[in-house]
Amino acid sequence: MRLFWNRAGAVARKEVFHILRDPFALAAALGLPVLMVIIFGVSIEFNMKDIPLAVNDADQTRSSRMLLDRFASSGYFGVRRVVSPQQGIAELTDQKARAALVIPPDFESELISGRQGQLQLLIDGSDNSTVGPVSNYVNRIVGAGAPALYDLRARYLFNPELDSRWFVIPGLTVVIMAILSILLTALTIAREWENGSMELLLSTPVRPVEIIVGKLAPYGVLGVIAIAFVYVIARAVFQIPFVGNLAVFGLGSLLFLVTYLAQGLLISVVARNQQVAMQLAMVTGMLPSNLISGFIFPIESMPAFFQYLTMLLPARWFMRIARDTFLQGSGLIELKVPFLALTFLCFAMIFLATRKFKRDLEP
């Protein structure tokens, strides 16, 4: 056992020398996550403001003007007047408006006679992501003017103002760290194959698991430092509250990092070539953690098969840990399923990387 740690320690020490001798890579490893969180944190915004809305008011009455005032003063919409419904549609096709509202000539007289006032809303359906918020806002504005049957009072827990940054940034941390950690290690073993030093390693009695563990340790430390930087940015720059237990978040980060680092090593072991390893890292690290981890698209709305498939994705589990520790203050008990899943995936990945590590030198 002592010998195991000696050898793994020697590999780790050597890896630290490599990292320290390459200041550019070191700066990239620590600086890029911070930079990406800042750039994407500022640019990704689900709350929409000043949505251009084409309005054709054929009624021109007090009621219609009151309705339009509510639209204009809500802050969600910028009203653009048009003279006909056709012109409203033209605004949509010209991308000058996201939606068009048509108020028919008999709007007020219908209301006065006790019937429902008819309104038509035309929404640009070619951009799915805006349809939801637009119709949601319109309903809220229009609904406020009508007498309600029920008194529904909704409060948003954990994120009272529905600030989308609160939702995006913890998730963004996950995505960025997934990409970073997989890239950090994906190149290391492939590099040893390419520059010949793998032959030196293999000509000694070192075991694959000693190489794997030795390579995981220093990059794990590097990843934790990067995640700490990102955490500080989230708290200080974006003012995201953190209500959970920092130790729980830290433990989750470590497990998650090591899992992706091991996945990077697995790629490296299989690819033996830095270019191929790089591409594999991008495809297996970046795309799934972005698209099917629940970062933006909810897992519950995926087809059943994909919901199960995402269980193999470490990012899915850490996404929950990150969001729940940040906003809900969940502890280990509430998060036992994500933690168990992540632990399992972590060991599975280390095992696979060790097993796939070839000790012979076939050409």
Place this chain on the structure above:
Amino acid sequence: MSYSCAEVGMADQTVIVRDLTVRFGDFTAVDRISFEVGRGEIFGFLGANGAGKTTTIRVLCGLLVPSEGFVKVAGTGFEQGDRVIKTKVGYMSQKFTLYNDLTVEENLSFIASLRKLDTRRYVEKRKELLEFISFDRPLGTPVRDLPGGTKQQVSLAAALLHDPEVVFLDEPTAGVTPASRNLFWKLIRKLSAAGKTVFVTTHYMDEAEQCGRIALMREGRIIALDTPENLKRVVFPGAVFEFDPKTPLSFAEVAAIEHLDLFTFFEPYGLRFHAAIREGKDWDRARPELERKFTIRKIEPSLEDVFIKTVEGKKR
């Protein structure tokens, strides 16, 4: 006598290979080769690229599992596991395998840790080996700043840290200056004198001449194995002559001479030609005719002649 010759022989052999075969898929890289190498011997492997030299060496270093056959290196074999073999042998690849961004000391101490040397033993060994290769730069010199020849020497020191009984050197002098090559061969002879078995592959004929015995490999097989002197004697039993053209010859003229049926061997050697006379041919009568075009003198065949005749000659 209570011991058979074979048993006595076995006791002194550090490398024993019987019917070794290595296949990669359909391709047979090494095809049923057998040989033995004695303790303290300098054993050379000669052959074109792809002849199977590196593959054989990798098997003997525990880096490649043989498809068939029996291998014993320094008293161990694959039955004991490749890791046991690796503790007994030193290996220097034809690629430069040290880390360029680490210093000499960092490289050596890294390998020492992988080989479980304790600190005291490592420091002793490092001192001894750096003296052995006459390394006179600071230990903190990054390896990338060393000249090519010194890099090779440090690689050799790295391969010797754990005091292996056998060292395998795969084209150790490829790409270094002639002076560095000479120096490196001095080290090889010193190792051999100190009782280490040195197994070396090379492309250089002058290096091959310095080996105790040489195995010539072609297409995965050993086609000749003996001391350089014996190889020359066996391959060229008759006299060998050097033909120095008095005036430049055309291809047609050379071809005409090659087809005279007077020679078993007629090959260019620089601007000259080396030729071996076919037995029973009346050389004395043919000679005056040829001397009109060439200055002819009797020579000792070189190892290159042996190599060309045995390895390349058979392709025709």
